[in-house]
């Protein structure tokens with residue numbers, strides 16, 4: 274078992290050298306003084322450094338290898354953008370600063386907003402939401418407010434396909450709306466007739482991930498959004514998969530009224546790991562007055578942070594969103610420009626289609642009736658019949674040095690493997706992942722125990738993942754010293 278940092282502790286060791294006191298010493302009043310020592314580990318700087326660097330090598334990361342976690346767009350993000358976001362004048366601004374002293378930050382936010390509107394085909398934007406799911410909630414609240422203001426409070430249903438991302442029903446429920454599921458047709462697209470039969474006088478909104486969670490573009494999109502508009506509802510696009518469409522297609526041109534983007538997928542901040550994110554929301558002009566406060570406006574006296582109109586849905590978060598993520602997104606958009614952004618998506622599509630074509634002789638790809646978008650969903654159902662489950666395949670990939678794809682999602686595909694290579698992988702790394710997948714398919718036929726016993730090369734073997742979440746233990750209990 275790996276030692277915790279506390280187990281290296283030895284009384285009197287220290288890893289800091291504080292400067293000499295150059296102000297008069299003042300005792301801390303009893304009220305603020307500690308009653309007992311805090312019990313921090315007493316280690317040298319070298320011990321702390323080695324401990325944490327060793328731990329970091331026990332985990333998988335995008336700097337180490339391909340990370341094809343479908344729907345998460347785990348691309349490699351340029352280090353230059355990390356550097357830019359850390360420029361002192363940007364990184365240390367205080368959210369309560371007077372507008373006149375943070376013109377640079379406000380200008381970047383304003384111009385990022387403009388770019389995102391251009392990319393999505395919308396007129397207004399809020400950069401406040403901290404995640405994709407919070408962006409969805411924001412968008413639904415905008416739509417609900419618009420319905421309420423028009424005397425349509427009774428409209429309480431959100432229609433969405435059965436392939437919807439899990440956050441879609443969750444945020445609809447949180448917004449006080451009822452989820453109505455729409456069937457997918459035999460190709461994995463929205464069943465337009467089922468949608469037509471369910472759209473009506475209770476429809477508040479339609480919510481669609483496009484390309485959908487099967488990696489397929491909804492080809493009847495004009496018809497779908499028109500059915501909803503004719504029924505009196507508005508259309509919400511979950512734009513977390515925008516990495517497939519940059520510079521190629523715009524939700525605003527497809528009849529959508531609101532859309533969120535995951536800046537921490539598509540625009541140069543890593544997804545996952547619990548770090549800060551941004552679920553920026555773009556919308557049509559008529560919804561602008563309902564946006565949360567902290568939008569930036571350009572005036573004759575410079576950039577100004579607005580407090581929200583009297584009609585705002587209100588604040589979702591303290592202050593103005595995760596500004597560091599916005600700096601990275603702005604750097605990304607401006608470094609690539611319109612042509613570069615389009616190329617991002619084109620290469621993401623080519624990489625996914627190449628992978629699908631090479632893997633198809635070995636893995637079933639249901640709903641495959643043409644090119645996929647930036648990801649595709651394979652099924653391990655045939656292998657499960659031989660006694661090897663998708664979970665085993667995912668674990669075996671770790672032995673080959675790859676992160677696993679997303680598994681068991683979307684739920685409409687049995688034993689699903691959702692694979693998204695992204696545009697930043699080289700042909701060599703894509704080929705070596707494919708070779709590993711093919712080798713595993715062959716092992717399943719010849720030496721299945723290699724797969725069912727995997728992983729054997731990782732610091733920990735099979736974990737009880739449910740117990741690990743419910744019974745989280747980050748450090749061994751220690752005695753206070």
Ligand SMILES: *Cc1c(COP(=O)(O)O)cnc(C)c1O
Pocket residue numbers: 344345404405406407438440482511513514535550552
């Ligand atoms: C990632 C994702 C979301 C949610 O984004 P979070 O930032 O994780 O809340 C929503 N929809 C789709 C399709 C996604 O891939």
